[in-house]
């Protein structure tokens with residue numbers, strides 16, 4: 058009887074470990090995005106997707122908040138907002154986003170990069186390090202930057218302008234000799250119309266007090282981790298404003 062119990066126990070542990078392996082294989086390194094980039098670009102600044110809901114699809118990523126009230130960055134499972142003043146707050150679960158891209162990030166490669174590289178040079182360097190330009194990659198860069206230039210977005214009111222117009226008055230922040238984390242993606246050219254091809258990074262300082270959408274930088278000493286993404290899942294907004302966008306006018 059005792060033998061049977063321990064056998065059963067072993068079987069249950071074996072079964073649950075198999076289920077865990079399967080669960081992590083299903084959820085890691087899959088890109089999930091709420092809405093499509095052209096919707097945000099056209100001025101669709103109110104979504105019906107909460108941070109609580111978003112956190113079920115990833116613990117790492119970027120985006121914005123309803124009314125484009127700042128930049129969103131998710132790192133280590135915490136969802137932060139960088140306000141138009143460059144200040145950071147941890148987002149409550151009921152905050153909503155009109156556009157966000159997240160992943161359960163599990164890096165498969167890690168590289169140290171030291172030297173005075175510009176943002177453009179970093180892109181070229183990552184292009185040589187990361188193989189497969191037709192795959193999507195999630196990238197986390199941690200370290201010291203001799204210069205970092207970011208922006209955030211001031212909250213908007215209806216009737217919403219196009220994002221391009223809003224960005225003409227974007228607040229810009231510059232940091233010298235700053236430690237922090239860059240969270241981002243490299244998407245292949247064919248995602249145009251859905252997401253942004255190429256590199257897109259958001260930055261948050263090591264003390265989690267400031268950051269923003271990365272515009273320019275100068276590297277001092279960093280560690281880049283990245284992982285090839287397996288799938289892209291898109292959740293379409295169900296709100297009336299989204300339904301009324303004329304996507305045929307977008308190139």
Ligand SMILES: [Zn+2]
Pocket residue numbers: 119120128257258259270271
């Ligand atoms: Zn951004």
